[in-house]
Amino acid sequence: MPIDMIQIQEVIDNFPGLSIKKSLKKEKIISGKFELNDSYNGIRMVDDFEIEITIHSNYPEILPKIKEIGNKIDPKYGHIYLDRSLCLATEGDMKINLFPNFKLIDWMNNYVIPYFYSYSYYKKYNGVYPFGDRSHGAKGILEYYVEFFKVNKLEEAREYLKIVSKKEYKGHYLCPCGSGKKIRNCHKEKIYKLMNPEYCTFYKDDLNMILEEEKNYD
Known part of the structure; x- marks a missing residue:
């Protein structure tokens, strides 16, 4: 499946410090300076980071992978994987929130910007996370x-x-939330959303990971 170059160009247009670094058959890599200028609850964070984003040919089934390549993020910061890619959120979170019309620019705005905002805030305010952790x-x-x-x-x-x-x-x-209501009068819409075939692989992978980890604790 060809990678949607229109979506890549939209990201580059909105983040002019970024450009295409490699254009391979199975992936596109964009990299460069990511400039953060965002606020939350009246507190603005201004910073910049060198980043690299890899977009697989099977995007959006395979989510983009992002790394901070300027060694600015403290290696002890908890939200970095062993391969140095950034832990923006759970895969289920990103896919359920952004599918079925996944756009790279929405991924940037909803996950990449908040990640770097959170890190800058965390560093400035001595380990405090602005959105929780x-x-x-x-x-x-x-x-x-x-x-x-x-x-x-x-x-x-x-x-x-x-x-x-x-x-x-x-x-x-009765709904599992303990409201005393029947499911159809309580959490029906949320349940129906995940039962949609477009979303089934997202939560099933999450559930399998949960059950596997819990089994190891038994």
């Missing part, structure tokens, strides 16, 4: 689904994932 591994994935389903407990989020994974939606059952 999710855990790593299965717990972090469940924390995303707590936000997605708008519930309070990890166990409740896990129950919703099991329902949609096994296609065991019963609208007359």
Whole structure:
């Protein structure tokens, strides 16, 4: 599948410090200076980073990978993978939020900019995260689904994932959130969204990772 050059050009137009570094059959690599100038709750962060973004030919099924290549981010910062790519969010988070009309510019605006804003804020304010901080591994994935389903407990989020994974939606059952309402009068829309075939692989991968990690703790 050819990579959408219109989407790449849109990113370059909006972030003029970036340009195409390599154009290969299976991937495109854009790199250069990423200039941060963003605010949250009235606090503005201005900074710049050298970055490299790899876009696979199977995009958007395979999400872009981004690295900070200027050695500006502290290696001890928790949200970096072993290959030095940046942990922007869980894969399920990005795919569920941006699909089915995934656009590179939306990925930049919704995940890349907040990542660098959060890091700059974290450094300036001695380890404080402006948007909060999710855990790593299965717990972090469940924390995303707590936000997605708008519930309070990890166990409740896990129950919703099991329902949609096994296609065991019963609208007359009591909702796992503990509201006392039937599912059809409570979390029906969220459940239906994930049961859509376009989204099934996203949450199933997350659920498998959760169950595998929990099994290792038994």
